[in-house]
Amino acid sequence: xxxxxxxxxxxxxxxxxxxxxxxxxxxxxxxxxxxxxxxxxxxxxxxxxxxxxxxxxxxxxxxxxxxxxxxxxxxxxxxxxxxxxxxxxxxxxxxxxxxxxxxxxxxxxxxxxxxxxxxxxxxxxxxxxxxxxxxxxxxxxxxxxxxxxxxxxxxxxxxxxxxxxx
Numbered sequence: 001x002x003x004x005x006x007x008x009x010x011x012x013x014x015x016x017x018x019x020x021x022x023x024x025x026x027x028x029x030x031x032x033x034x035x036x037x038x039x040x041x042x043x044x045x046x047x048x049x050x051x052x053x054x055x056x057x058x059x060x061x062x063x064x065x066x067x068x069x070x071x072x073x074x075x076x077x078x079x080x081x082x083x084x085x086x087x088x089x090x091x092x093x094x095x096x097x098x099x100x101x102x103x104x105x106x107x108x109x110x111x112x113x114x115x116x117x118x119x120x121x122x123x124x125x126x127x128x129x130x131x132x133x134x135x136x137x138x139x140x141x142x143x144x145x146x147x148x149x150x151x152x153x154x155x156x157x158x159x160x161x162x163x164x165x166x
Contacts (some may be wrong), residue, residue: 030153087140
């Protein structure tokens with residue numbers, strides 16, 4: 001199941017433009033944007049936000065994103081993932097915190113996914129009710145990094161993404 005998740009998210013962002021249509025912005029809601037794109041005969045709809053804070057300030061973080069993706073075919077439904085601009089250390093996987101709730105992840109190169117499928121919906125429920133989400137991770141080089149994401153607009157963005165893929 002972990003491999004399937006990795007392949008699905010990679011298909012959203014990593015394939016050459018000739019294999020897929022460019023993403024189309026469907027709307028922005030607070031700090032979240034909704035995009036759709038065609039992948040062959042399937043439609044992928046996802047919400048995306050950039051990290052608001054990055055630490056430590058002494059390192060180059062690059063672009064840091066959090067996504068929640070849907071496939072019209074049903075291959076994935078509200079699947080959360082974290083994407084870094086560098087490789088992530090698999091033996092120290094990222095951890096998400098929303099309020100007092102923590103969720104463990106597993107890594108696949110520069111991406112991380114919720115470790116337990118049952119926790120995906122729990123995380124999304126916490127995201128909808130929260131104001132900030134924090135992620136602690138370790139880079140492939142061993143640097144401990146921390147990010148925070150605003151959750152302003154996440155509920156409306158998730159609703160729009162689901163509607164765009166129905």
